Amino acid sequence: MILRPKDLQIEDERTNQRRYRRELEQQDASRRKYDGPRNNVWTGTAAPATSSNGGGSIVGRVALTGVDQALGRSEYYIGERYAEFGGVAVFGWASDIAGTFFLGTTEHPLCDDVAVIRSFRSADCQIIDYADDVVRSGAVSFARPDDALKIPSPAQKRARSRPRRPGTSDDAAESQQTSGADHSATRQTRERRVPRLGASVRAERLLRERLAAPRKIGLASVLATLQPDQYDLVARPAMESTVIEGPPGTGKTIIATHRAAYMINAQPENSLDGDVLVVGPTDGYARHARGALRELTGSDTRITVESIPGLLRRIVNVKSLPTGDISTCWQDADVTLGRFVDSVISTQPQGRKSNRRRFTALEIYEMLRKNKNQASGRPITADPEWTSYLGRLPDWYRARRVRALLPLVAYVNWVVNREPPVGLRHIEHIVVDEAQDMTGLEWLLLNQINQTGAWTIIGDMNQRRSDHTYGSWSRVLEVAQCFAHPTIETLERGYRSTKPILDFANRLLSREQRTVSAVQIEGPAPVVEEVGPAEIGAAAINQAVRMVAAYRDGTVAVITNHGRPVIEHLRANGWSKSPQAGSHIWRRGSFGLTVLHHDAARGLEFDGVVVVEPASFPKNYGRNGPLYTALTRANRELVVVHAKALPRGLSRDADE
Numbered sequence: 001m002i003l004r005p006k007d008l009q010i011e012d013e014r015t016n017q018r019r020y021r022r023e024l025e026q027q028d029a030s031r032r033k034y035d036g037p038r039n040n041v042w043t044g045t046a047a048p049a050t051s052s053n054g055g056g057s058i059v060g061r062v063a064l065t066g067v068d069q070a071l072g073r074s075e076y077y078i079g080e081r082y083a084e085f086g087g088v089a090v091f092g093w094a095s096d097i098a099g100t101f102f103l104g105t106t107e108h109p110l111c112d113d114v115a116v117i118r119s120f121r122s123a124d125c126q127i128i129d130y131a132d133d134v135v136r137s138g139a140v141s142f143a144r145p146d147d148a149l150k151i152p153s154p155a156q157k158r159a160r161s162r163p164r165r166p167g168t169s170d171d172a173a174e175s176q177q178t179s180g181a182d183h184s185a186t187r188q189t190r191e192r193r194v195p196r197l198g199a200s201v202r203a204e205r206l207l208r209e210r211l212a213a214p215r216k217i218g219l220a221s222v223l224a225t226l227q228p229d230q231y232d233l234v235a236r237p238a239m240e241s242t243v244i245e246g247p248p249g250t251g252k253t254i255i256a257t258h259r260a261a262y263m264i265n266a267q268p269e270n271s272l273d274g275d276v277l278v279v280g281p282t283d284g285y286a287r288h289a290r291g292a293l294r295e296l297t298g299s300d301t302r303i304t305v306e307s308i309p310g311l312l313r314r315i316v317n318v319k320s321l322p323t324g325d326i327s328t329c330w331q332d333a334d335v336t337l338g339r340f341v342d343s344v345i346s347t348q349p350q351g352r353k354s355n356r357r358r359f360t361a362l363e364i365y366e367m368l369r370k371n372k373n374q375a376s377g378r379p380i381t382a383d384p385e386w387t388s389y390l391g392r393l394p395d396w397y398r399a400r401r402v403r404a405l406l407p408l409v410a411y412v413n414w415v416v417n418r419e420p421p422v423g424l425r426h427i428e429h430i431v432v433d434e435a436q437d438m439t440g441l442e443w444l445l446l447n448q449i450n451q452t453g454a455w456t457i458i459g460d461m462n463q464r465r466s467d468h469t470y471g472s473w474s475r476v477l478e479v480a481q482c483f484a485h486p487t488i489e490t491l492e493r494g495y496r497s498t499k500p501i502l503d504f505a506n507r508l509l510s511r512e513q514r515t516v517s518a519v520q521i522e523g524p525a526p527v528v529e530e531v532g533p534a535e536i537g538a539a540a541i542n543q544a545v546r547m548v549a550a551y552r553d554g555t556v557a558v559i560t561n562h563g564r565p566v567i568e569h570l571r572a573n574g575w576s577k578s579p580q581a582g583s584h585i586w587r588r589g590s591f592g593l594t595v596l597h598h599d600a601a602r603g604l605e606f607d608g609v610v611v612v613e614p615a616s617f618p619k620n621y622g623r624n625g626p627l628y629t630a631l632t633r634a635n636r637e638l639v640v641v642h643a644k645a646l647p648r649g650l651s652r653d654a655d656e
């Protein structure tokens with residue numbers, strides 16, 4: 001077999017990857033021997049934790065314009081964590097020097113000397129492709145493994161070449177570099193710039209290939225194609241708070257997960273001593289995000305990913321969540337309710353005279369119900385609306401079985417209990433994704449859990465689905481007691497959905513809000529199918545089955561507000577629901593598809609999506625948050641099936 005030169009280079013890279021993997025295995029083996037006690041502190045078990053995902057993946061490689069004297073080398077790899085073997089150095093992706101690979105604006109002294117960055121594409125832990133970005137001229141091409149065994153003698157650094165211009169992705173230069181038979185270690189690469197997605201884009205070809213690839217169940221880590229602006233948000237010091245907003249598919253969950261992993265892997269000045277909590281809206285979201293975190297942090301137990309319902313379950317210590325509405329009136333979710341609890345706690349007997357007995361959770365709850373603070377003997381509130389609400393509360397035991405009262409029960413439990421549940425004990429930074437859907441009482445609870453007040457708050461106000469949540473980030477920051485006044489960072493590059501899908505969904509927004517620009521320009525136009533009311537289930541499933549066949553390696557979902565017609569049609573046609581708890585997957589033979597209520601679709605994504613009967617999706621404050629979210633779950637293809645008139649904006653004759 002004749003190997004193309006690029007194939008040869010890939011073979012070389014695989015060789016180094018194998019050696020890196022062996023080196024990490026040896027590191028882990030010796031860690032296991034000596035790190036037992038330290039790990040006991042973090043894990044509470046005798047099992048050693050490691051930040052490695054065990055895959056030994058290398059994500060990229062950096063060539064400098066010359067040998068850096070301090071480093072003693074002109075090139076290095078970026079991987080999971082530090083290792084050095086046979087003259088090759090691999091730096092961890094969360095180390096400061098990795099900034100030279102991600103091309104962010106966070107300055108590392110070597111940023112001015114980066115000549116070429118090479119990003120790897122891997123499948124099944126094996127490098128299968130790479131792309132080179134030429135950052136500045138005067139590059140030394142990458143050494144082969146054999147050459148790398150000879151440690152280069154430190155030479156004077158070259159005179160500085162042209163200033164760094166990130167975003168000069170150059171596959172043409174790459175192929176020029178790799179297509180000849182010449183693999184000498186010092187051949188100059190020719191500088192050619194092909195700006196495509198605009199400034200600050202790296203590994204553009206790999207990025208596009210990755211976005212076009214079938215979606216899997218569970219988010220994957222994207223270190224090799226992480227973009228400079230994303231890296232800048234991920235790699236902020238752990239004690240810095242940030243608010244990030246962006247339209248659907250702009251990489252918010254990518255930033256949430258990679259930031260969480262960064263904060264426990266970074267160098268000491270940027271990392272945490274304690275733990276990170278990542279919070280999302282649903283159990284499905286938590287499963288989705290854990291996929292990326294597993295890849296990034298392996299068995300490390302310092303990150304807890306939890307949905308809001310899961311968090312409430314943990315704190316209240318119930319196995320399953322009670323059924324019923326999330327809130328029955330605005331008071332259920334209101335921050336004032338938590339403040340009442342705080343006011344009771346603050347007046348409870350303190351010090352010796354009180355025999356140190358503190359109120360139990362049940363006692364505090366009963367005081368609320370009776371609107372009487374036992375310690376002061378005074379009413380908790382004189383407000384007639386609140387008096388009436390508190391008077392209607394059921395007793396403590398019944399309240400634990402009412403979904404709408406679980407945030408209150410959890411709040412009382414948290415402030416009373418001295419011993420928080422495992423995974424929530426040393427939280428020093430909370431990352432909240434889909435933050436637009438958090439209620440005041442939930443923010444107050446998170447604020448209690450957060451031991452330092454450092455936050456990464458991520459969301460999209462246009463995807464808001466409840467009137468009982470806040471409409472502005474400043475109000476959120478106030479309630480979360482984040483006094484650092486972080487600036488609000490805005491993302492505008494849409495990675496997930498193709499332009500035709502985004503253009504269609506954006507019709508639900510005002511013109512000023514249509515800020516997202518799609519990376520994936522080409523794709524099928526959304527299909528709108530009008531059917532009779534009795535045919536809606538069949539039509540939705542026919543479209544879904546067509547897409548299941550078209551995206552055999554990918555995923556397809558049907559998203560509804562009222563799922564009954566769809567479910568009835570599935571049952572009548574030989575489909576059965578996966579018995580796995582919490583699963584929304586239906587199967588028939590080798591076919592599988594997901595059927596979701598729009599609430600459960602938050603944060604998820606699929607190659608093909610069928611949205612059923614848009615007119616029945618709820619609105620909040622006149623906005624179409626849930627429908628907008630549903631339409632933007634699609635990566636490649638979107639179908640809308642309806643019997644009722646389409647909401648204003650989506651109808652064909654709507655203002656484009």
Ligand SMILES: Nc1ncnc2c1ncn2[C@@H]1O[C@H](COP(=O)(O)OP(=O)(O)OP(=O)(O)O)[C@@H](O)[C@H]1O
Nearest residue numbers: 222225226227248249250251252253254495496603
């Ligand atoms: N740098 C990147 N490289 C490769 N894929 C990326 C990159 N950034 C984002 N993506 C992909 O784009 C898709 C959307 O990203 P993500 O889910 O983080 O968006 P989001 O803003 O959280 O969306 P939403 O708010 O709609 O749930 C994901 O498949 C993600 O893997």
